[in-house]
Amino acid sequence: MSLLAVSNLTKRYRRGGKTIAAVDDVSFHVDPGETLALAGPSGSGKSTIARLVLRLIEPDDGRIEFESDDFLALRRAALRARRARLQMVFQDPLAAFNPRATVARVLDDPLRIHGIASRAERPRRIAALLERVGLTADLAPRAIHEISGGQRQRVAIARAIATKPSLIVLDEAVSALDVSVRGEILELLLDLQRQEKIAYLFISHDLGVIRSIAHRVILLDAGRVAENGDARTVIDAPQSAIGKALVAAAPRLNRAGP
Amino acid sequence: MTALATIRDLTVTYRRDGSEVTALKGVNLDIVAGERLAIIGESGSGKSTLALAVAGLLPASARIEGHIDWFMPPTLGAKAPPSVLPDISPSRGEIGSSTVGSSPTASVIGESGDEGAISPLEGEMSGRTEGGAVERQPFHRSGVPLHGRDIGFVFQDPSASLDPVMTIGKQIAEVARTHLGLTWSQSYARAKSLLERVRLPDPDSALRAFPHQLSGGQKQRVAIAAAIAAGPKVLIADEATSALDTIVQAEIVALIRRLVTEDGMTLLFISHDIALAAELAERVAVFRHGQLVELGMTAQIVGAPAQPYTRALLNAHIGLDTRPLLDRAGLHA
Numbered sequence: 001m002s003l004l005a006v007s008n009l010t011k012r013y014r015r016g017g018k019t020i021a022a023v024d025d026v027s028f029h030v031d032p033g034e035t036l037a038l039a040g041p042s043g044s045g046k047s048t049i050a051r052l053v054l055r056l057i058e059p060d061d062g063r064i065e066f067e068s069d070d071f072l073a074l075r076r077a078a079l080r081a082r083r084a085r086l087q088m089v090f091q092d093p094l095a096a097f098n099p100r101a102t103v104a105r106v107l108d109d110p111l112r113i114h115g116i117a118s119r120a121e122r123p124r125r126i127a128a129l130l131e132r133v134g135l136t137a138d139l140a141p142r143a144i145h146e147i148s149g150g151q152r153q154r155v156a157i158a159r160a161i162a163t164k165p166s167l168i169v170l171d172e173a174v175s176a177l178d179v180s181v182r183g184e185i186l187e188l189l190l191d192l193q194r195q196e197k198i199a200y201l202f203i204s205h206d207l208g209v210i211r212s213i214a215h216r217v218i219l220l221d222a223g224r225v226a227e228n229g230d231a232r233t234v235i236d237a238p239q240s241a242i243g244k245a246l247v248a249a250a251p252r253l254n255r256a257g258p
Numbered sequence: 259m260t261a262l263a264t265i266r267d268l269t270v271t272y273r274r275d276g277s278e279v280t281a282l283k284g285v286n287l288d289i290v291a292g293e294r295l296a297i298i299g300e301s302g303s304g305k306s307t308l309a310l311a312v313a314g315l316l317p318a319s320a321r322i323e324g325h326i327d328w329f330m331p332p333t334l335g336a337k338a339p340p341s342v343l344p345d346i347s348p349s350r351g352e353i354g355s356s357t358v359g360s361s362p363t364a365s366v367i368g369e370s371g372d373e374g375a376i377s378p379l380e381g382e383m384s385g386r387t388e389g390g391a392v393e394r395q396p397f398h399r400s401g402v403p404l405h406g407r408d409i410g411f412v413f414q415d416p417s418a419s420l421d422p423v424m425t426i427g428k429q430i431a432e433v434a435r436t437h438l439g440l441t442w443s444q445s446y447a448r449a450k451s452l453l454e455r456v457r458l459p460d461p462d463s464a465l466r467a468f469p470h471q472l473s474g475g476q477k478q479r480v481a482i483a484a485a486i487a488a489g490p491k492v493l494i495a496d497e498a499t500s501a502l503d504t505i506v507q508a509e510i511v512a513l514i515r516r517l518v519t520e521d522g523m524t525l526l527f528i529s530h531d532i533a534l535a536a537e538l539a540e541r542v543a544v545f546r547h548g549q550l551v552e553l554g555m556t557a558q559i560v561g562a563p564a565q566p567y568t569r570a571l572l573n574a575h576i577g578l579d580t581r582p583l584l585d586r587a588g589l590h591a
Contacts, residue, residue, distance in 0.1 A: 042474065042503040149301070178300035178530070179574035186583055205503050208576040212583045235578060249508035251533035253575055255560055 001068065002029035003166055003199050004053065009062035011048055022048045023059070024223035030167065033197040037210040037231060039246065040220035046203045049220075050171045053201060054088055055079070067166065084114045084163035091172035093156040099145035103130070103155050106144060110162040129158040134188060150181035154188070161192060171203045186213055207250050211235045219243045260329070262291040262492070262524050263312065267324035270307050270316060281307040283548040284324070289492075291329075294518060294525040296539030296556075298532050298571075304548040309496045309528045313411050330403055330491060403492065407437035410485030410523075412514075414497040416477035420469040420484075426453070427465030430484045437488035452483040456513060475506035479513065486517060493518060496528040511538055532571050536560050544568050 011023040023045040030036045038046040051057045053064060055071070064071040067085060074082055090096050097106050107126045111117045117125045127137035133154040144152060153173065160168050170189070174182045190213060192198055204210055210217055211231055218228040221242035227234055238244045270282040282304040289295060289312070299305040310316045312326065403409050413419045421429055430452055431445035440448065446465065453461035456479040469477055478498065485493060495514060499507040515538060518525045529535045535542060542559040544552045544567065552565040563569045576583075 041505050179532075179571060180300065183574050183576070183583075190583055206576070207504070208578055208580060211578060212576050212580060215584070232582065245505050247578065249504045250578055251508075251531060251537055252579075253533040253536060253560055253572065253577055254557075255572065 002065070003032045003067065004030040004201070005063075005065040006049075006053065007063045007065075009049065009052060009059050009064070011045075011052060011057065011059050021223045023052065026062075026220075026223070026225055028218055028225070028228065030199050030201055032166065033193060033199055034216070035193065035200040035202050035214040037202045037204060037214035037217040038220060039204060039207060039210055039217055040226075040242065041205075041246070043222070044220040044242075045223040046220050047171055048223075050088075050169050050201065050203050054086065054169055055083075081114075084110075084116075085166050086169070087160035087163060087165040087167070088169045088171065089153070089156045089160050089173040091176050093152040094145065094149075096156065097144045097152075099143070101144055102140065103142050103144065103147065104140040106155055107140075107159055107162060110159055114163050116163060125162075129162055130155075132161065132192075133158040134184070148181075150177060150185065153177060153181075153185055157185075157188065157192070161196065161198070164196075165198060167199045167201065169201045169203070172205070173202075174209065175204065175206065182209075189213070207235050207246055219246065259288075260291045261288045262329055263289040264327050264329075265289070265308075265312070265324070266327070268308075268311060268326065269323040270304075270311055271321040271323075272317075273319055273321075278321075281320075281548055282311070285548075285550050287543060287550060287553065289524060289526065290541070291491075292522055292524055293541060294515075294527065294539045296527045296529060296535035296542045297545060298529055298535045298542060299545035300530060300571075302547065303545040305528045305530075305545050306496055307548075308545070309411075309494050309526060312492075312526060313405055313409050313494055315405065315411070328403055330408060403490075404437070406433060406490075407488045408490050409492045409494060410482075410488075410490040412478070412481050412485050412493070412495045412498040414500050416474065416481040417469065419481055420477060422469055424468075425465065426467050426469065426472070426480050430480070430487050433484050433487035448487065449483070452487055453480070455517065456480070456483045458483075473506075475502055475510065478502065478506075478510055482510075482513065482517070486521065486523070489521065490523065492524045492526065494526040494528070497530065498527075499534070500530070507534070514538070532560075533575055533577060544571065 006029065007027045009023055009026045010021060012019050012021050026045070026049060028036065038049060040046050048057070052059050059072070066082065069082065071082070104123070104126055107129055108122055111122050111125055126140055130137050130139055135151060135154050135158070139147065139151065144155070147155070174185050177185060186209070189200065193200065202210065202214055214231040216229065217231040217234050219226045219234065219238070219240060219242055221240070226242045227238060227240040234243060235247060238247050265285055265287045268282055268285040269280065272279045272281055285308065297305045297308055307316070311322065316322060405411070427446055427449045430449035431442065434440050434448045435442060435445040450461050450465055453464050458464045458476060458479050464472075469480070472480065493514070498514070499510045502510060511534065514525065514527070517523070527535060527538055536556050536559070539556055542554065542556050543550055544559065544565070546567050552559065552563065552568045554564070559568060560572065563572060
């Protein structure tokens with residue numbers, strides 16, 4: 001049984017009198033504890049799919065099943081409750097959070113809103129979350145804008161796991177990080193996945209990163225699925241035109257030496 | 259190797275919220291005429307500050323110590339002001355163009371004071387000081403280049419560097435008109451040929467288009483066209499492809515390589531991406547915490563790095579042939 005099953009998903013936009021399908025009849029599934037990557041050039045629809053799956057926008061057509069429920073049919077309290085199981089981490093946590101909020105406040109919100117821990121219990125839970133993502137509890141009173149980009153992304157991950165999700169949508173979540181920090185965050189994500197059996201919908205333009213951490217990949221082109229399969233198989237020998245173009249364009253380090 | 263510019267003991271300090279942040283610390287670096295030099299580093303490394311310093315674009319509030327001496331060919335640098343860095347007071351706010359328009363007053367002041375434009379070799383032998391290893395024979399001292407005319411600058415975000423309410427054609431033509439003394443109609447003709455050179459589809463209608471009508475990659479092509487409109491000797495690209503997707507990034511890198519080769523420009527390519535930089539540059543300078551960590555030919559930097567930090571950067575690269583983290587899972591848990 002899939003954790004997430006998306007079928008015939010379609011989202012159209014009207015621009016200048018013309019209708020463009022940003023997402024055009026896309027189907028895929030994500031199994032528990034696996035990483036499915038979505039890749040493609042700008043405008044291929046990968047971020048629109050992320051927003052549709054999170055129900056930040058509504059599709060024109062198609063079906064989304066999440067944890068065996070018709071996710072698009074959920075309303076109000078039922079939707080809020082189910083959202084605890086489906087979390088997100090974006091590229092820029094500074095844009096996602098109130099920059100003046102403290103780390104503690106950012107982590108307190110989901111615990112409070114989803115009724116996960118009592119007021120008295122929450123400071124201890126916040127400390128535990130910070131430690132779980134490799135931070136120390138003394139970071140809690142600091143303001144979001146004061147901490148480093150890598151620390152902020154760890155806080156974003158801590159907030160995402162606060163509600164014990166089964167799926168996290170990661171939209172270019174490591175793209176803005178320095179390379180030295182990026183590796184640590186990817187290892188943290190893998191560790192969380194192993195320990196908590198969290199599945200990831202991993203949206204990225206970086207085929208190297210996808211090949212490194214994803215189990216399967218879907219290559220998108222102009223809103224449609226161009227190719228999908230085992231991440232390494234697809235990236236090592238792409239069959240679609242867009243797959244070949246993406247692989248050819250990836251920068252390569254020739255470390256053979258002078 | 260002929261130095262186009264020598265950077266000596268360059269230290270740049272910003273004042274921020276009452277405290278001082280040193281963005282560059284005692285940097286020594288020669289820029290070789292005609293080379294493709296990559297400046298790489300992570301955030302806070304000082305790579306963008308170096309790009310701005312070379313272009314004379316640092317904010318007036320920045321404290322600059324040390325100097326940058328230029329050895330521009332006479333035809334291009336003759337009108338430039340004297341060469342010590344703090345003498346340039348960069349006029350900021352040239353929002354309308356991706357190149358930096360020279361301030362007319364600066365060039366007037368420069369003309370009177372600088373001996374270099376007239377007496378090439380003597381001025382060079384007597385006046386130039388540091389780091390004598392560099393061969394400067396074919397050039398003479400001509401002082402600081404004029405931005406826009408002698409240095410083209412391409413920024414990361416073309417949406418921010420292009421004027422949203424000015425046509426593409428005018429933005430490019432304005433650079434040519436300002437620096438080359440052309441008429442408007444000559445400038446527009448040049449703008450059209452530049453749009454052809456940067457391979458913008460349908461240059462005729464692009465001349466009349468506004469930035470918002472173009473894609474991100476097309477906007478960056480326009481920004482590059484504006485940057486080279488006056489035929490600069492130096493092109494500085496500061497994370498110019500970082501906001502673009504991989505395919506467009508590869509196209510823009512290929513475009514920069516072609517233009518730089520065709521025009522014999524010197525390229526400063528500022529990037530956080532060591533693999534991308536290594537594909538384009540002949541030499542790589544690695545920066546960290548405001549200091550130059552390592553400088554060398556690309557093959558040496560990539561294949562036999564001398565510094566642990568350079569090795570760490572290379573090891574952190576996740577390429578298409580890197581062993582997947584999934585396979586290594588558990589090692590670091």
